[in-house]
Amino acid sequence: MQLGDLQLLQSLLAENRWSSVFILTDENTNQLCLSSLMMCIDFPINPEILEVEPGENSKSVEISHQLWWALNDLGADRKSLLINLGGGMITDLGGFIASTFQRGIDFIQIPTTLLAMTDAAIGGKTGINLGQLKNQIGTFQNPVAVILDQAWLETLPSREIRSGFAEIIKHGIIADQTLLEACFNTDVSNQEEVFQLLEPSMKVKANIIEIDPFEQNERTFLNFGHTSGHALESLTLQDEDPLLHGECVAWGMMIATLLSIDCGGLKAEKANDLIRSIDSYYPDIQPEVEIEKLWEVMLRDKKNSKGKVNFVLLSDVSKPMNNVEISFEQFNKACANLQAMREEL
């Protein structure tokens, strides 16, 4: 898999190795990003545009069925290329379609949100939902390339950028002290500063995936902050103004850091520093749900089984440990302590 900018995309297309080119977008990226892509890139073959509705509902079996037919009806063959232009929904969905059409055609990911740039577009995970069950159906398949362009960040609301930024912090915490320090010196409202962090952040993920592509061991470190973060995200999905993925992960990372003192051997001083730094970016993110409800959702997660909840914790910064079993009492206490601690900040 190659990582590069629009120049890389242009040179790949110029090699002319594909029989036809398709671009998958949603209405948003069709309006905000497609025309700019078409202006920047000289396509040797006129691409066909496939458009789905924005939002998680498009990651469905029904939409996949329609897209497979669309590719077929538009004459796609084994040598066709699918370019996925959009956020994580588009890169997940398009990756799944490409990896299964005629047993797999080439695809290129052009993530247009910070979250998709740092997380969804690399690592070879593709997926669609089964009803409300996220990514229940999917494959492991690497794209030919992931194309990054800072210009897309200009299309995003600042809250979206702050949300994606949490995944960069996560990569710093689990594997790269230098990246972590750079994060905490970053002004998240400055797109250029944030964009500079992307390459080292993606390298963390790429390194982990190279060691453990199918999530047997080290890859689970990438779930740091996600155990409780995902549960919080699910519970606020129906709210009028739901929390964003990265906001929930930020809160989940603070909880996991606090749990790491008693259950991972992380020094209290380091934990407190880390929580203080994360909190400075997300002071407003507080779960307004009952802890019992959060726990119930965590128990149902496909990564857990038999009434126990497994966390990724830290023995130190850059030293994650997986499969640490946490009880409800421990979790409940950590939630209370975190709240008290943040009120004092």
Place this chain on the structure above:
Amino acid sequence: MQLGDLQLLQSLLAENRWSSVFILTDENTNQLCLSSLMMCIDFPINPEILEVEPGENSKSVEISHQLWWALNDLGADRKSLLINLGGGMITDLGGFIASTFQRGIDFIQIPTTLLAMTDAAIGGKTGINLGQLKNQIGTFQNPVAVILDQAWLETLPSREIRSGFAEIIKHGIIADQTLLEACFNTDVSNQEEVFQLLEPSMKVKANIIEIDPFEQNERTFLNFGHTSGHALESLTLQDEDPLLHGECVAWGMMIATLLSIDCGGLKAEKANDLIRSIDSYYPDIQPEVEIEKLWEVMLRDKKNSKGKVNFVLLSDVSKPMNNVEISFEQFNKACANLQAMREEL
């Protein structure tokens, strides 16, 4: 991937590495094979049975959707095992379901037809149809094991066995002279004799796939006899008594052998011997369709493009060559010559 008998299945299950076990069958194999499997094998966990209707129509997106839900509703998780018990339809469909459920769970193929034993169950190709388009959606994914048991052959009509036998002959022709000679000394009505050929036949396929898993080059040799064979199969599908896959492949191999004299450098004497031997098993298989119609279907095949038809031919026995472009005139002449030749036999 492991290849073995029911003993292997028993010892794999005894390792107890799966959280739950599912068996996919169709109505036929549920009646004819499942109870015998349940009697022979001591399952450490009671398996859940998933049943679909027999026939190609079950290899659909709709049935896949139902099966994904069934797995989910029955509590399948990443450590579950899916055992596919049936002919090629079941092994293709079940392989696809397993390779995409939660991004891939373990599966074991238990092919119950000779065709599935020799062809469909090994090689990592999984697939479902898109409408009438065969295997348009699928993945490359190896099963944990392929389990062979001669007892299943007793459940098959003799015509089915003769059909599957064509794929064994094909493996002999493209890669194994000893196997080929053994084929032509085999009484196809003797199940034990036929079963003996399976292991060397599967080795041919396994060797080729090891060299070229994703069908970039050598794997296309396995299409010997299939270019025109598939077209014939499609055209007779709507007949009251359609030709079987292997019967069409047998005819396709005779055509490809004849074409190999002029276009592959195969010596005429060897070609005639080969055709005579194949014909002795399939003297009744004659295409009752117009050659022009066959050609049209061949042009539409996903392996061809731009009005040309690519054949796998032979420069000698065990020396296949791929991507040999054949014109309609050459094909038409070969059909006529083959017919004249077989009338004289």
